[in-house]
Amino acid sequence: MTLHRINPTKRWSDVTIFNGMANFVEVAEADTSSDIKGQVQQIFDQAEQMLALVDSDKTRILSVTIYLTDFANFDALNEIWDEWFEDGTAPSRACVKVELADPNLLVEMAFVAAAGEKFQ
Numbered sequence: 001m002t003l004h005r006i007n008p009t010k011r012w013s014d015v016t017i018f019n020g021m022a023n024f025v026e027v028a029e030a031d032t033s034s035d036i037k038g039q040v041q042q043i044f045d046q047a048e049q050m051l052a053l054v055d056s057d058k059t060r061i062l063s064v065t066i067y068l069t070d071f072a073n074f075d076a077l078n079e080i081w082d083e084w085f086e087d088g089t090a091p092s093r094a095c096v097k098v099e100l101a102d103p104n105l106l107v108e109m110a111f112v113a114a115a116g117e118k119f120q
Contacts, residue, residue: 004119006053015050021062022054022115025108032104036073039106040080047111055116059089066095067108077107 007014015024026046028039044058051057068077074095081090091112100108 015054017054017115017119020115020120022051022056022113022119023111024050025110026050027100027102027105027108032102036076036106037080040077043107043109044080044084047109050111051113054113054119056113058085060114061089061091061111062114063091063112064093065110066093067098067100067110068095069098069100069106071097073106 001019004017005013005015006017012025015022017023024047026043028034028042029046030042031038034042047061048058051060066077068074077095085091098108100106
């Protein structure tokens, strides 16, 4: 089995793929001063870009681990989540409260998705 690393740097790769499973992590990058809804939307926009790199899309996301800094933001997170995933396509997920390295970040998400055939 081949291990693929997309855009590797010394500390991370944008996406790692092994055995057809793509793994990547997203945080808000464009505007960390935005509220939780803005940060979640940025993460989903970036996730779509990463999925495209591995010939996949959001319907092929298998699981998401959500790291949330304040559970007061949980309902707003779910509002954007429910808009982004079409009925019947939501992956399994876990949501945990954490302290993130950058205090401006309100949320971080780790994705696992099925990659396209060329990554099998």
